[in-house]
Amino acid sequence: MSNNDPIIEIEGLYTRFGSHVIHENISLSVYRGEILALVGGSGSGKTTLLRQMLGLETPAQGSVKILGHSRYDCGLELSRSLRNRSGVLFQQGALFSALNVYDNIALPLRELHCLPEEMIRDLVMLKLGMVEVAAEHANKMPAELSGGMIKRVALARALALDPELLFLDEPTAGLDPALSESFVKLIQTLRQELTLTIIMVTHDLDTLAAISTRVAVLADQRLVASGKLADIIKIDHPFIKDFFLGERGRNALRNALTLP
Amino acid sequence: MLSSNRSDDTSPWYQMIVEENVPCIKLTGSYTLAALDQELRKVSTRLTRFAAQSDLHWDLTGIQQMDHAGAILIWRAWGMHRPAYLSIRPEQERLFAHLEKVHPAPKPVRRDILWPILTLGRRYFLFWDHLIGIITLSGQVLLNVFYLIKHPNQIPLREISANLFRTGAQALSITALVGFLIGIVLSYLSSEQLHTYGADVFIVNILGMSIIRELGPMLAAILVAGRSGSSMTAQLGVMRVTEELDALTVMGIPHSLRLVLPKIIGLGIAMPLVVLWTSAIAMLGGILAADLQIGLNYQYSLSSLPDAVPVANLWIGMGKGVVCGMVIALIACHFGLRIKPNTESLGEGTTNSVVTSITAVIFIDAIFAIIFSNVGLKIAG
């Protein structure tokens, strides 16, 4: 199933906000069927990179290609079908505050204009069940949800169209350990059923160790490493050492890998 | 052994075959949302028709990919239960196991049959609610004023001056433009009429009285209500949406002191000045137009203005400015603080705020007209 054409191809990307340089010469490819974990310190530009892959921001220099087409001038038809085949979970959830939970998840389904309402209802309730939000919360407004619930509803909305490409910005931040665990299970089941490519920003080492197939590390404005977790932790770089091999990192990784 | 006997027995989505005398439907292709797309309803009705045959054997192992939408489509075709004869792959089995456990959607809240009466009643109570809210807010602001008199070092001068700049200085261009045009229009319309009676000089009286006493203050107030009132409401509303108001509360900074009071004082000071400015520019427009239209010398007009318009009118106009300014800010803040943390409420609150403050401005004008009905109207000499 894995295909050697990259789904996303970033080349020589530079980002600046005013005189503040965020990215310097970043090149990164994402292949079909992999789960790429993007790690880096707070403020290192992970969210910004994700937004550039989504076409929400334009880099100062360099190119972002998606399925071989430039992100910025792909045709209307392609960009529409791309958007229908990808799901995004924003760091702050970005739920529509004027719609309740049910309608938030139903919105992308209704936008397809081909699904009958009963099917939409079943799909919405299925997705809600998958992210373990009880049915009685379906009529609540986003302002009435807890932080973790916002995350889960936003995840359900990102999954609404059964996307092949998922962008997740800190999917487990704000979830309790049991819910993080069930998030991992959910991604694993989804991957058995569908070919799923995931680009995930995370600080949660347990989740990272459990599901990522490749890790990319952003530090000092550059992509300092990318590869399998087991290889990454062998690299001698101060950020990688702090991030993975600190006290907490060791504990988290001990279960997933056999550390020296 | 394969046989096809009906026209709709084969399609990209399924094949009908008879294996050892058992009728069998073999689903093929990708049952995913992206692949089904516009075919979805058609496939759904076909499958539902097949599901009516109870002895049909369903074979799902030929499906390349199936996502949740595809699974639900088949599940609904079956009538929400598994058919008697079914071959299925283990990962599909898990999908259907999920579906069996799906909760029914909670019923949306139904409308009461008495809703017209209830809506009307709610409107009525809402009116009182707003009135009481505004009175409470002004009470709080008054208490803040007493507090600040005792603790003058805590007066939020920065906020007041920022508001003064935003609502006053930045409103000068738009009020000047509108005032100037209204002055010209008024002058054009009335000077022609007066000219036919040879009463040209009275144009100064008409312009002076109407602009300085009525039009100047009203124009300025309505423009400011639309311009600054809406921005105040939206600002407070966004602060509610982003929880900034809550952050202020936990820091022990009262909203009324830091947010409402500076706006009321700022607009209370800026408004009479804007009124003065608008009236002056409108007069200028009127006098220039009269000069051009009927040749009434502008120097004569200017010099006769003090005799034509008693100075009390200027004070009434500016007094209206003070009151309107403070009321506009109060109403804007009241609606802003009541906004709920969602975008729809934000839009609704801003609209309500502007509509209410413009209505209030006109009410205030009427009240002034009644109270000062015998002040400044008699022309001396």
Ligand SMILES: Nc1ncnc2c1ncn2[C@@H]1O[C@H](COP(=O)(O)OP(=O)(O)OP(=O)(O)O)[C@@H](O)[C@H]1O
């Ligand atoms: N619109 C913007 N204008 C100016 N600077 C910005 C903008 N967006 C982001 N930045 C800056 O870019 C840097 C990277 O931001 P980004 O949100 O990508 O960080 P991050 O890696 O996602 O951090 P975190 O892990 O805390 O979410 C930060 O220093 C931020 O201040």
Ligand SMILES: [Mg+2]
């Ligand atoms: Mg971020």
